[in-house]
Amino acid sequence: MTETATPLDQTGAATQSAPAKPATSAQDAQEIALSLADRLERFFTQDLMRPWTAYQLVIALVLxxxxxxxxxxxxxxxxxxxxxxxxxxxxxFRFLLLIEKRLQLIFFNALIWPTIWIMREITWPAPYNFHWPSRSYLLGIIANLALAWLIIAVLSRLIVNNFLRTVVRYAGWTWVTLSILNLTDEARTLLDSAAVDLGTLHLSLWILIQAVFTLGVLFAIARFLSQTTSTGLKRNQDISPSMQVLAIKFIQVLLYGAAVFIGLKAIGVDLTGLAVLSGAIGVGLGFGLQKVVSNLVSGVIILMDKSIKPGDVISLGETFGWIDTLGARYTSVVTRDGKEFLIPNEDLITGQVVNWSHTNEFVRLDIHFGTSYGDDPHKVRALAIEAAKGVDRVLTHKPPVCHIVGFGDSSVDYILRFWITDPTGGLTNIRGNVFLALWDAFQENGITIPFPQREVRMLDGSQLATKVLD
Incomplete structure (x- = not known):
């Protein structure tokens, strides 16, 4: 009777032929776990006791x-x-810092690979009945692991997100280690055996790991493409700020939506059943999320009609400031005192908004004042115009004007109008500077500003009584 040789795996145990179907039951998982335990026991009780195995471990420790x-x-x-x-x-600097952090692993790789080459050149092969193919086989496994870990550690630094970088790094180390030790099939079978069947849906740990890894990679790609496209759009001066925001939001939704769709299809999730779910979600949005949907739609309308854009100075009720960002749900308005108001987009559509820089940058400001009846109104108007021209930020190519608007009880009332182009610099401060210039001009030229005065007269026969308080 002839005997056929049974192939040996890396630990020396005889490998069985691949099963026709992956084990999914708890019994099959238990058999795999027992087989792995038997291999570990053989390694520590037999293989590790052999001289060349111990020598290789000592060499690796010394290196x-x-x-x-x-x-x-x-x-x-x-x-x-x-x-x-x-x-x-x-x-x-970043590359050198990466090298400095992985310096020990780099030195270990630089030492172990020449050592393996030298040992393979000067040592003889192991005996036929010995489990290891050569006397440097264990060092080769350690060297492959060290090199793979170093490459994964370096490449994972390209990922910006710290959490995603950590997940990819440890997942890569785990998978490479299993691949080098030739344990990927067993690990996959064990993970696939821990499953829950929900109707026709087979949900296992293996599928979850695939989903997390696939979606993580696709989201990283989508984020990179989104940031690259956003940077390119912001540098394009031919596109208005509002259209830039709209294009960036549209690209982000498109990329992340495609990442989710492709990721779910890649792991085998049937998306046809999501049609009913999407209909139910739509009904829920219609009743429970009316305000949220209204703000989202209002944000799209604002971006499309360009009624407001980042950098515009607006007034809404008692809020006055300039637009910092346009979000999907709200608009950020920063006031002069540093407060940031998050105004829902629906309020900007339905409310009365004053955009000080919608069609052009020119803003006209009015201030009111009065002078005594004894002052020449022609002289007052000329002095007021000249005083306003001498104030910084007041435009001279659109000269100020001053008009009489009425005869009051104790003063002649005037209105002074002037133009500026930088409302983001503030309105109260420029008005105050113009008032101060008027005061100085009127003081120098003898123009008086009336103010209410009260006189108390004592009638004949009246007495003024005083009371002393204790």
């Missing part, structure tokens, strides 16, 4: 300690040298 010593010696000097580089671009 690790040597890499640690080199890192302790080189890292402080590298850090001091980096501090002397003042005119370097930021990307160089």
């Amino acid at each position: 690790f300690l040597l890499a640690w010593a080199l890192c302790r010696y080189v890292a402080p000097r590298l850090r001091e040298w980096m501090r002397t580089r003042e005119n370097w671009p930021k990307w160089r």
